[in-house]
Amino acid sequence: MINVTIADTAGFCFGVKRAVDTVYQAIENAPSPIYTWGPIIHNEHVVGDFEKKGVMVLDEDTAELPSEGTVVIRSHGITRETQERLQASGMQVIDATCPFVQKIHQIVETQGKEGRDVIIVGNPSHPEVIGIKGWATGPCYVVSSVEDLKICDFSTNNKLCVVAQTTFNYEYFKEIVEIIKNLVYDVSVLNTICNATKERQLEARELAAKSDTMLVVGSKSSSNTQKLYSICKEFCDDTYYIQTLSDLVTVHFGSDNRVGITAGASTPNNIIQEVSQYVRRKEF
Numbered sequence: 001m002i003n004v005t006i007a008d009t010a011g012f013c014f015g016v017k018r019a020v021d022t023v024y025q026a027i028e029n030a031p032s033p034i035y036t037w038g039p040i041i042h043n044e045h046v047v048g049d050f051e052k053k054g055v056m057v058l059d060e061d062t063a064e065l066p067s068e069g070t071v072v073i074r075s076h077g078i079t080r081e082t083q084e085r086l087q088a089s090g091m092q093v094i095d096a097t098c099p100f101v102q103k104i105h106q107i108v109e110t111q112g113k114e115g116r117d118v119i120i121v122g123n124p125s126h127p128e129v130i131g132i133k134g135w136a137t138g139p140c141y142v143v144s145s146v147e148d149l150k151i152c153d154f155s156t157n158n159k160l161c162v163v164a165q166t167t168f169n170y171e172y173f174k175e176i177v178e179i180i181k182n183l184v185y186d187v188s189v190l191n192t193i194c195n196a197t198k199e200r201q202l203e204a205r206e207l208a209a210k211s212d213t214m215l216v217v218g219s220k221s222s223s224n225t226q227k228l229y230s231i232c233k234e235f236c237d238d239t240y241y242i243q244t245l246s247d248l249v250t251v252h253f254g255s256d257n258r259v260g261i262t263a264g265a266s267t268p269n270n271i272i273q274e275v276s277q278y279v280r281r282k283e284f
């Protein structure tokens, strides 16, 4: 008999689930039309479902904001300036910024007011980082590598605060922090990396190691799903990348296989369940 185990951490993290649920609630209860600020999630099924329900996407390139309806801010968060712009528009604003990201906004704002320059360790073009930078009240630099530290001017202020993008690699964050500490006298380091990604990868590795077949469910364009796939492949040779149920047709399951299932952060639970049910119903 096939034995199926779904990883506890498969699929949406807490912050993304909260944002997606918020949009569904807004469709039911909030003044329409409903907008999201940027795509709420990088998953074509979820975005397609929202589109069918009339949800539209606004972003920085939207020249003129609507004056009625509701806009939901996604888990990545936004800058203070954008928040003020949305609040002045006349739309109802529902803030689904992940609380872990909101905390970084507060740190950056408070530490700036206390006279510290800020370094954000992260990808400068990622919406979360752009949002965090937008809460700085003084000099604020974004660095994604040791080389990037060249852009920082440490000559005018010896007091510094360092935070990280929530999904930044912890080991590399530590390496960058050590170098900063050698350059600046008074450094306040706040490790703001979220454990959701790390925990999903650790569990995937453990599950893959004890499975005969491993299914990694998610979009091919999702970088965290690709990473999960490569981790699982390392520990279970029979690992498959499943985007839709049709990908399962080519997978061969032995009648007493132990099948593990994990999924990327943008994979909805109903797709994970569909995959699991397909495997459980398989006849031999």
Ligand code: SF4
Residues within 6 Å of the ligand: 013, 014, 015, 016, 075, 076, 098, 099, 100, 101, 166, 167, 194, 195, 196, 197
């Ligand atoms: S901070 Fe963590 S929980 Fe929040 S959205 Fe990002 S990955 Fe998800």
